[in-house]
Amino acid sequence: MGILENPDEYYMQTALREARAAMDEDEIPIGAVIVDSTGSIIARAHNQTERLHDVTAHAEMLAFTAASEAMGAKYLPDCTLYVTVEPCPMCAGAAGWTQVGRIVYGAGDPKRGYSLLKGPVLHPKTTVTDGVLEAECTALMKEFFKKKR
Amino acid sequence: MGILENPDEYYMQTALREARAAMDEDEIPIGAVIVDSTGSIIARAHNQTERLHDVTAHAEMLAFTAASEAMGAKYLPDCTLYVTVEPCPMCAGAAGWTQVGRIVYGAGDPKRGYSLLKGPVLHPKTTVTDGVLEAECTALMKEFFKKKR
Numbered sequence: 407m408g409i410l411e412n413p414d415e416y417y418m419q420t421a422l423r424e425a426r427a428a429m430d431e432d433e434i435p436i437g438a439v440i441v442d443s444t445g446s447i448i449a450r451a452h453n454q455t456e457r458l459h460d461v462t463a464h465a466e467m468l469a470f471t472a473a474s475e476a477m478g479a480k481y482l483p484d485c486t487l488y489v490t491v492e493p494c495p496m497c498a499g500a501a502g503w504t505q506v507g508r509i510v511y512g513a514g515d516p517k518r519g520y521s522l523l524k525g526p527v528l529h530p531k532t533t534v535t536d537g538v539l540e541a542e543c544t545a546l547m548k549e550f551f552k553k554k555r
Numbered sequence: 556m557g558i559l560e561n562p563d564e565y566y567m568q569t570a571l572r573e574a575r576a577a578m579d580e581d582e583i584p585i586g587a588v589i590v591d592s593t594g595s596i597i598a599r600a601h602n603q604t605e606r607l608h609d610v611t612a613h614a615e616m617l618a619f620t621a622a623s624e625a626m627g628a629k630y631l632p633d634c635t636l637y638v639t640v641e642p643c644p645m646c647a648g649a650a651g652w653t654q655v656g657r658i659v660y661g662a663g664d665p666k667r668g669y670s671l672l673k674g675p676v677l678h679p680k681t682t683v684t685d686g687v688l689e690a691e692c693t694a695l696m697k698e699f700f701k702k703k704r
Binding site: 504 | 604608609610611616619620623624627628629630643644645646647648649651652653671672673674675676
């Protein structure tokens with residue numbers, strides 16, 4: 407899928423590559439990329455909670471920190487976060503602080519997703535698209551947890 | 556106030572010293588400490604969002620990462636987080652992932668506090684105490700925002 411044909415799928419494929427890198431490192435396979443208003447990828451990251459022994463080292467958190475560094479700015483209103491799995495409350499809260507313009511995710515997370523919460527988590531101007539390459543994103547998670555059993 | 560007389564106030568005083576250090580650096584004056592089951596302070600941190608140009612660099616986030624590093628463990632069920640202001644959804648979500656045993660905070664945050672949310676944010680076993688040295692914690696925030704106006 408080319409970038410012009412379907413940009414959301416194109417960037418989600420990049421996030422999926424990050425998720426697969428996590429899988430190869432025996433981390434929960436979640437990947438994220440952040441794209442600026444010109445379409446450039448300014449941050450890419452995958453879950454590193456095991457390697458860093460740090461439960462806050464989710465793909466999105468690492469990507470936000472890298473994006474702020476890349477932009478030299480605290481706020482990311484013109485950027486889009488692509489992430490293979492629905493953000494948890496921590497990452498959604500972080501997204502709220504960054505004022506990221508748009509969030510696109512693949513698989514929903516019915517146990518830990520931020521959408522379980524009622525109340526203000528994201529910035530009011532942030533828009534959300536879900537279900538992009540959902541099957542691929544879900545398959546990777548299922549494969550990981552099946553191996554762990 | 557001595558550690559034996561009122562440990563919560565004792566540790567909150569330490570968190571307040573961190574908050575004052577933030578104030579001196581022109582950061583929002585919020586401080587946090589994490590105490591292990593023996594009463595040792597294993598992490599102390601203050602808000603550094605300006606210095607790091609990173610909106611995720613809240614006192615609690617930095618303290619959780621430092622505590623995990625100090626403990627060599629991802630989970631902190633026997634630890635207590637002391638923080639001068641009620642955690643936001645991001646920090647409460649992080650607290651959930653760490654499974655921190657107890658959270659003690661000073662001032663409530665009626666605009667950004669996690670308690671505005673309905674739904675699972677903290678770990679079900681985490682207990683919360685609020686209002687410890689509330690007046691001092693609130694006064695510091697008011698002083699900061701008064702200077703900013």
